[in-house]
Amino acid sequence: MENILVPAEDEVLRLRQDWLGQLAGERRLSENTTEAYERDTRQFLTFLCRHVARPVRLSDIATLRPADIRAYLAFRRREGVEARTLGRDLAGIRSFLRWLERRGLANAAGITAMRAPKQPKSLPKPLAAKDAVALAGQEAQLAEEPWIAARNAAVFALLYGCGLRISEALALTPGDFAGSPDRLRITGKGGKTRIVPLLAAALDAVRNYEKLCPYQIDADAPLFRGLRGKKLQPAIIQREMQALRGALGLSEKATPHALRHSFATHLLAAGGDLRTIQELLGHASLSTTQVYTGVDTTRLLEIYDKAHPRA
Incomplete structure (x- = not known):
């Protein structure tokens, strides 16, 4: 610099x-x-x-x-x-x-x-499960080039299926998928590594992209590429997500990072424990992960208000 x-x-x-x-x-x-x-x-x-x-x-x-x-x-x-x-x-x-x-x-x-200024409490904004699944499907992609549609679907599948940060997904190489077919080793913030399960659907999306991608990519080079073959930038994925929001009728809270929030929230709602979710997300502190309990509580209260006869 x-x-x-x-x-x-x-x-x-x-x-x-x-x-x-x-x-x-x-x-x-x-x-x-x-x-x-x-x-x-x-x-x-x-x-x-x-x-x-x-x-x-x-x-x-x-x-x-x-x-x-x-x-x-x-x-x-x-x-x-x-x-x-x-x-x-x-x-x-x-x-x-x-x-x-x-x-x-x-x-x-x-x-x-000195104490840092008091932070306002804000909850992550996850998507409904059906919306997250729809975003990760190739049939929802709007790109005219089939390989770009497959690329977008693969990235979204990794964000939602593995709970990755967008920077982590775009840093993956073909070599990262050469080992066990059911897990990925991710290098996150601060150079810390973690193991995350790799869903078959996410791996299939990656393999489909690799098959259609017109560029030869070395095993240790970035897997996801832009239109001209250079490493894919987060802004491009954010722009693709913005276009999909309009096409699928989703709110502005549907962002690439919202897929990571959705991964954590849906796991918690299905009975996952906080410590495991912390490890999957790569959070250094459990307190960072605990914010998702607030999301789940909010969702339960909304269901209660709508469904309970005495609400």
Whole structure:
């Protein structure tokens, strides 16, 4: 990543670049997370430049007070930024300051003691089972090219059938399907690996795509390709999903990530236990998975309200 449009002195820029390099290298954070931390710290340094009325020096960062951080969060709030984004902003700045502190260049005690803005409670938005199954079927795909329709069906089948993140599905290679026909080894966030069951229907969708795909793909190369043969980008799948929403009469909550939510919610509704679902999703904390209990409770209450004679 290049240090562009960051109003800070060379020493600060160099240290920040070293920190970003360590995130991507030693800590093996995902590209999206690293880019988010780059953006968060760039925005903070831009604010701090205005705050001190000159390019930011290392001494400005070393002597940061909680009041300075609160001023930044208040500034971002006035820009209309929501609490969830503010929390991520704070996480990126905290990570940078702690990295500097370990090198004896700053004191992170002030920001470490600060609490992240209270997050609004929001439940995942799963699809009805019939809608999720319809989206994963090749007959529902709208692409004129048969191989592209097969590709979309295979991706959607993996998102719903295996509970994958879209980045995980698009990172799969032909070699990942060369082992056991009933399971996949997935590398998720932070380079962590997990084993997920591979449904026969999802494997059939992948094999059908491989048969129709016009490109020769090496065993260790990305399996899913765009129209010109390059690695398929998430935006293309999101656009395909948007088109399908209109064709199938689905709401705007029908997104690629909603298929992952649907996987978890439907498993829970069918009697799956939280710990197993946590492992299948690759969540580091059980508390992240517990949000799906709220989804299931909401669904049960809706059924109760509609069906119970005393409701």
